Amino acid sequence: MKKIQPYVFILPSLLLTLALGVYPIAWALRYMFYDYAGYGTATYVGLDNFSRLMRDAEYWNSVKNTFIYAGGKLILTLPLSLVLAVILNKAFRGRQLLRAIYFLPTIISASVMSIVFFIIFNAYNGMANQFLMKYHLISSPINWLGADYAMLTTILIAVWGAVGNYMLLFLAGLQGIPNDLYEAASLDGANASQKLFKITIPMLGPVLQMIVMYAITVALKGYESIMVFTGGGPYGKTDVMYLYVFKQFFPISADTASLQRFGYGSAVGFASAVIVGVVTAAYFYFSRKMDKIY
Amino acid sequence: MTSAKMAALLPKTILWLFLLVTAFLMIFPVALTLLGSFKTNLEVTTGATIFPKVWQFVNYSTAWKAANFSRFTWNSTFVSAATTIGTLLVTTMAAYAIDRANFIGKRFYVVLQASTLFITIGAVVLRPQFDMMIGLGLQKSLWGVVIILISAHASIFFMLIGFFRGIPRDLDEAAFIDGCNFYSVFWRIVLPLLTPALGVCGLFVFRGAWNEYILPLVFTMTRPELQTLTVGLAGLRYSIGSASETQLMLAGACLSILPMLIVYIFANKSFMQVSAGAVKG
Numbered sequence: 001m002k003k004i005q006p007y008v009f010i011l012p013s014l015l016l017t018l019a020l021g022v023y024p025i026a027w028a029l030r031y032m033f034y035d036y037a038g039y040g041t042a043t044y045v046g047l048d049n050f051s052r053l054m055r056d057a058e059y060w061n062s063v064k065n066t067f068i069y070a071g072g073k074l075i076l077t078l079p080l081s082l083v084l085a086v087i088l089n090k091a092f093r094g095r096q097l098l099r100a101i102y103f104l105p106t107i108i109s110a111s112v113m114s115i116v117f118f119i120i121f122n123a124y125n126g127m128a129n130q131f132l133m134k135y136h137l138i139s140s141p142i143n144w145l146g147a148d149y150a151m152l153t154t155i156l157i158a159v160w161g162a163v164g165n166y167m168l169l170f171l172a173g174l175q176g177i178p179n180d181l182y183e184a185a186s187l188d189g190a191n192a193s194q195k196l197f198k199i200t201i202p203m204l205g206p207v208l209q210m211i212v213m214y215a216i217t218v219a220l221k222g223y224e225s226i227m228v229f230t231g232g233g234p235y236g237k238t239d240v241m242y243l244y245v246f247k248q249f250f251p252i253s254a255d256t257a258s259l260q261r262f263g264y265g266s267a268v269g270f271a272s273a274v275i276v277g278v279v280t281a282a283y284f285y286f287s288r289k290m291d292k293i294y
Numbered sequence: 295m296t297s298a299k300m301a302a303l304l305p306k307t308i309l310w311l312f313l314l315v316t317a318f319l320m321i322f323p324v325a326l327t328l329l330g331s332f333k334t335n336l337e338v339t340t341g342a343t344i345f346p347k348v349w350q351f352v353n354y355s356t357a358w359k360a361a362n363f364s365r366f367t368w369n370s371t372f373v374s375a376a377t378t379i380g381t382l383l384v385t386t387m388a389a390y391a392i393d394r395a396n397f398i399g400k401r402f403y404v405v406l407q408a409s410t411l412f413i414t415i416g417a418v419v420l421r422p423q424f425d426m427m428i429g430l431g432l433q434k435s436l437w438g439v440v441i442i443l444i445s446a447h448a449s450i451f452f453m454l455i456g457f458f459r460g461i462p463r464d465l466d467e468a469a470f471i472d473g474c475n476f477y478s479v480f481w482r483i484v485l486p487l488l489t490p491a492l493g494v495c496g497l498f499v500f501r502g503a504w505n506e507y508i509l510p511l512v513f514t515m516t517r518p519e520l521q522t523l524t525v526g527l528a529g530l531r532y533s534i535g536s537a538s539e540t541q542l543m544l545a546g547a548c549l550s551i552l553p554m555l556i557v558y559i560f561a562n563k564s565f566m567q568v569s570a571g572a573v574k575g
Contacts, residue, residue, distance in 0.1 A: 005476040009391035012384045020445035021410045024419035100562045101317045109505035111524045112550045130342035246417035269418035
């Protein structure tokens with residue numbers, strides 16, 4: 001009797017995880033070898049889906065965009081949030097309020113804010129252009145969502161939504177650094193940037209590594225706000241790989257027809273997961289090497 | 295003022311300027327949304343003003359009734375509440391067994407949960423999940439969405455494990471001596487002591503479910519009456535005449551933002567505590 005009790009307690013969790021977490025992955029691992037449109041019979045095609053994937057220019061374009069998007073987002077988000085965290089780690093008046101303000105974007109739905117940003121950055125009647133024109137900062141409307149600027153705008157919005165979260169993670173890590181180190185450094189006449197590069201960043205070490213690794217995977221996998229904001233357009237300029245996966249399975253808006261390529265979509269999903277895995281592992285390997293140099 | 299004092303003041307001014315400009319950039323889009331929801335459509339699309347000339351409260355009643363936002367709000371509330379209760383129940387039970395009992399397969403369970411955190415193949419999983427809900431006849435209601443949201447509970451499980459460690463085991467042992475068993479210790483000792491942690495985790499789950507977009511989108515593509523706030527709002531963009539209804543979209547966005555914002559104003563420390571703990575734990 002006593003032996004069964006713990007199993008009763010984990011059973012609901014275990015069943016849900018196996019049925020809705022593990023089974024769908026097994027499903028994908030099977031159908032990536034099939035030609036399957038969602039109805040009718042699925043035919044086994046071996047590695048056809050993967051050879052097609054290698055030739056799929058649209059997919060590799062989305063992979064390229066994913067790296068531009070993730071790279072841009074990380075290069076802006078991580079230093080900014082680290083600097084904010086370092087500043088807000090000191091006690092001063094208004095610190096709590098500033099923390100709450102920087103964290104504010106993370107409580108709001110990414111999809112809802114994407115709609116709002118669409119209204120703001122819309123080229124024809126968006127608020128951004130209205131204000132810029134009113135104060136004569138620009139003479140003609142900037143096409144924020146056009147081919148030239150769409151990726152930049154998308155990245156800036158992603159940064160807006162992410163900074164507060166990483167600031168908080170860095171703050172949690174900073175709490176582990178003993179204050180004596182900074183006091184000793186001050187006595188020795190170190191300035192703020194010396195303290196940042198010689199104490200804070202090395203001492204954050206493993207925590208920093210974990211946060212950056214987490215940030216990399218999140219940035220590579222993100223597609224929700226892009227889907228709402230640009231839908232991958234214009235001309236696939238902001239199409240990222242997980243958005244491409246989504247498009248294989250579901251229509252992106254009510255008025256576009258779905259292609260419904262389940263077999264091929266599974267292969268694309270698997271390939272994308274491998275790409276994320278390789279990038280993360282590479283980062284982990286090289287950041288370990290960097291650790292040894294220090 | 296001496297030049298030494300000036301030299302000390304300059305970096306401080308730059309620092310504050312940086313902090314305040316960043317804070318402004320964070321608040322501005324949210325403020326534009328809130329203020330824009332009270333403007334006329336013409337003001338939103340051409341006005342270039344910060345504050346509305348005349349506050350158009352009518353936007354909210356139009357959105358609520360004509361644009362069906364009463365329905366969306368109810369659906370969002372249902373999904374979030376049911377997901378929160380379900381997730382907390384499933385995860386506290388599991389975390390209790392993992393933290394307080396030893397049994398065969400315990401390690402397997404923990405590794406399984408950890409791996410679901412790291413492996414994602416994107417939207418692929420939605421298809422078999424959707425088919426499974428059709429098999430169970432749950433695609434006609436929002437229960438399918440709720441169950442799938444509950445199934446993604448690994449991060450909450452690991453957060454709770456951290457909280458369980460804070461409850462001293464002596465209490466369990468004392469309760470066992472007084473005649474409690476594995477079940478009654480859970481209900482009478484552990485759960486009451488866990489209440490603050492449940493509040494914090496509940497907030498985290500509720501926020502996630504309230505803001506979820508892709509899952510309810512996929513499930514309600516052919517059933518507009520089941521759409522949540524996020525899906526309904528995004529749908530407005532594609533509906534006919536949406537170009538002329540910008541103010542309604544902003545009012546709808548506010549209906550989604552405001553409940554979270556109000557809770558955040560009162561409980562921002564809890565929000566931040568749990569998000570920081572998510573990685574530390």
